Amino acid sequence: MTIGNLKVGECGIIEEFSLDIIPLSLLEMGCLPGKEVKLLQIAPLNDPYYIKVNGSHLAIRKEMADQITITKLG
Amino acid sequence: MEVNAVVKIALVGNPNTGKTSLFNQLTGLKQKVGNYPGITVDKKVGKCKISEALIAEIIDLPGTYSINPTTLDESIVLDTLLNKSNESYPDLVIVVAEVENLKRNLLLFSQIKDLELPTLLVINMADQMARKGISFDLEKLKEELNSEIILVSARKNSGIDELKNEIRNFKKWNTKPMASISSKIDEEYFKVVKNTFPEFSLYKSWLLITQQNNCNFLSPEFQQKLSVLNADKEKIKKYQHKETIFRYQIINDILHKTYVINRNEATEFRFKLDKILTHKIFGYLIFASVLLLIFQSIFEWASIPMDLIDGFFANFSEYAKANLPEGIFTNLIAEGIIPGIGGIVIFIPQIAILFLFISVLEETGYMSRVVFLMDKIMRKFGMSGKSVIPLISGTACAIPAIMASRNIGSWKERLITILVIPFTTCSARLPVYAILIALIIPNKRILGIFNLQGLTLMGLYLLGFTAAILSAILLHNVLKIENKSLFVIEMPNYKLPSLKNVFYEVVEKTKAFIVGAGKIILALSIVLWFLASNGGESFKTANDTVKQDIGNQNLTKVELQKKTASFKLEHSYIGVMGKMIEPVIKPLGYDWKIGIALISSFAAREVFVGALATIYSVESEGEDVGTIKERMGAEVNSITGQKRFNLPTGMSLLMFYAFAMQCIGTLAIVKRETKSWKWPILQLVGMGILAYISALITFNFFS
Structure with a gap:
């Protein structure tokens, strides 16, 4: 399960991720393992993903969202 | 402290924290924009009186989420804070945070604090705490962060005096690091680091290690x-990740003890607005309306001040000619410098209006939604959602547009954006289009409502955008550059734009354009003037030659003068150049006079009209002193006997101007932004070939 699999409005907890995939800048903006992530919206052509994580509102591309594994909540 | 001591302050913070508002409050109009040596990133510096004895020189550094840079703008922050020989190396740092995103803002604060420079935390938008359901224990937070904290509301100008008072005490601030990274990551390794660079704080050494490629100020031994x-890149990367996670742990612990937020209070409005603005139908409709409004104002409203400016400089030039003593300097001033300056000033209304819109859209937070909405579409063309703003800006002028592409994280996407921007119809093409369309397209209505001339102009705009998109697709498939997707954007909360910020932004960007592009256009205008008013042997003996030629014809003094001027132009350096390229441009339907205009256009495209005006005004004989349009319309092709500006030649010229890269200013900016001659040369040659071929086809099609 990754952020890319979430439906709008759903939440998950970010699992440990591989350092090769996730750029440092994403970490620095608050996207960290163990944090809750909520999918707020998906852009009209199914990309990018608009998420809220660790208090930050971010948009990331689907290719990145597909790489961040999560445990789904609820 | 001695009288009038100067203290250098660096203002650092995340984007959207109101850092610029604070800068504007502190410095007011006492700010100026310069360039960092070697790069074209704007550097904003302002002065502020802290007390009777202390003046602060404040530098507003580009907004950044971290001290580890991912874009050119952000690497400025790193260089300023690490490089002691940087003239802006600060005595103290102010980190601007805002109440709502305090956690993420504190990451940057913790990094800066670890550089062991005197560092002050300013928390902005303090007046909105209650509305956003936020409360925190300020004293406790100061204690935990080991720092002084000032609460301000930059827009309401509150807290500024307290801030100034605190700055006076900067020598007493605690400069202990906040996070002792070594123990949590790899004690052994950091011991070696400490021993290698005992003169630096540990974190500074660590930053130099991780950011070596971004630090070009270091000596070879260093x-x-x-x-x-x-050497072990994998290990470094792993440690950087660990460091960030560790920093957030510390920050979380501190905020857990001091900060309470009730998230439900104000997120409803944002949520609803997001739903509309990024809706799959309304989102695009709203964006299209915004674009329409921008274009409407650039072309309709800006034309009023532009006409005034145009008239003013024409009069000014005549006035100078009439009132200054006759001679080469007067000619230089009246025919070279004044029209040259006029050619730059004329663009101010459009550029200012464009920046006004962009700045308002950015301040409100809407731009991020546009990026979000457009990213997938733009990616099909090898660009990014962030390319939309530069491409829109390109309709005013390619130069600021190319500079606006800096925040595109991926190099390939940024490069493609830069390369295709000159295809968008910039305002310098407008006067050329306008006069050619007026000459060759009948002023008729079709289907009752559409004006044929207007449709042609619209067609040319669409042609520009299509050319940009098609060449982007081509480049996307041809360029072999690894495309690492670094696309992360913040979706900031919606805000009302601050008039003060918008005003300063417009003034500053417009000024940067005038200084940057203006220098080149002005210099080239002077060169062109020189080339047109000097020449070889036959130019110098023009007076005698003409007298001999006309022999016994009875010409008035004025007619003689005009004939001489015409002869001079033909034999001036630029006339010789025009003749030289005539064989090349003949297949496109142009003669040497249009050739002169083409060469002149390399200073800036709109010079085309002025150059033809000069050529025909010195050529037109007798009483015929109509407007430039009439003169061009009356010009006859001496071989065919037809009008010179007939449909084939006119259409061919339109195609040529739509595609050719005739702008030295843009080429210079592309060279500076890509740090290579390769890309501007590619643009010049590639667009030139395209222009030539399409003009050739068009000419033969209509002939």
Whole structure:
């Protein structure tokens, strides 16, 4: 399960991720393992993903969202 | 403290924290924009009186989420804070945070604090705490962060006096690091680091190790030492991740003890607005309306001040000619410098209006939604959602547009954006289009409502955008550059734009354009003037030659003058150049006079009209002193006997101007932004070939 699999409005907890995939800048903006992530919206052509994580509102591309594994909540 | 001591302050913070508002409050109009040596990133510096005895020189650094840079703008922050020989190296740092995103803002604060410089935390938008359901224990937070904290509301100008008072005490601030990174990551390794660079704080050494490629101020021996320490790239990357996670742990612990937020209070409005603005139908409709409004104002409203400016400089030039003593300097001023300056000033209304819109859209937070909405579409063309703003800006002028592409994280996407921007119809093409369309397209209505001339103009705009998109697709498939997707954007909360910020932004950007592009256009205008008013042997003996030629014809003094001027132009350096390229441009339907205009256009495209005006005004004989349009319309092709500006030639010229890269200013900016001559040369040659071929086809099609 990754952020890319979430439906709008759903939440998950970010699992440990591989350092090769996730750029440092994403970490620095608050996207960290163990944090809750909520999918707020998906852009009209199914990309990018608009998420809220660790208090930050971010948009990331689907290719990145597909790489961040999560445990789904609820 | 001695009288009038100067203290250098660096203002650092995340984007959207109101850092610029604070800068504007502190410095007011006492700010200026310069360039960092070697790069074209704007550097904003302002002065502020802290007390009777203390003046602060404040530098507003580009907004950044971290001290580890991912874009050109952000690397400025790193260089300023690490490089002691940087003229802006600060005595103290102010980190601007805002109440709502305090956690993420504190990451940057913790990094800066670890550089062991005197650092002050300013928390902005303090007046909105209650509305956003936020409360925190300020005293406790100060204690935990080991720092002084000032609460301000930059827009309401509150807290500024307290801030100034606190700055006076900067020598007493605690400069202990906040996070002791070594123990949590790899004690052994950091011991070696500490021993290698005992003169630096540990974090500074660590930053030099991780950011060696971004630090070009280091000596070769120093680089050598660093290369030993960062040889294992995997390990460095792992440690950077660990460091960030560790920092957030500390920050979380501190905020857990001091900060309470009730998230439900104000997120409803944002949520609803997001739903509409990024809706799959309304989102695009709203964006299209915004674009329409921008274009409407650039072309309709800006034309009023532009006509005034145009008239003013024409009069000014005549006035100078009439009132200054006759001679070469007067000619230089009246025919070279004044029209040259006029050619730059004329663009101010459009550029200012464009920046006004962009600045308002950015301040409100809407731009991020546009990026979000457009990213997938733009990516099909090898660009990014962030390319939309530069492409829109390109309809005013390619130069600021190319500079606006800096925040595109991926190099390939940024490069493609830069390369295709000159295809968008910039305002310098407008006067050329306008006069040619007026000459060759009948002023008729079709289907009752559409004006044929207007439709042609619209067609040319669409042609520009299509050319940009098609060449982007081509480049996307041809360029072999690894495309690492670094696309992360913040979706900031919606805000009302601050008039003060918008005003300063417009003034500053417009000024940067005038200085940057203006220098080149002005210099070239002077060169062109020189080339047109000087020449070889036959130019110098023009007076005698003409007298001999006309022999016994009875010409008035004015007619003689005009004939001489015409002869001079033909034999001036630029006339010779025009004749030289005539064989090349003949297949496109142009003669040497249009050739002169083409060469002149390399200063800026709109010079085309002025150059033809000069050519025909010196050529037109007798009483015929109509407007430039009439003169061009009356011009006859001496071989065919037809009008010179007939449909084939006119259409061919339109195609040529739509595609050719005739702008030295843009080429210079592309060279500076890509740090290579390769890309501007590619643009010049590629667009030139395209222009030539399409003009050739068009000419033969209509002939």
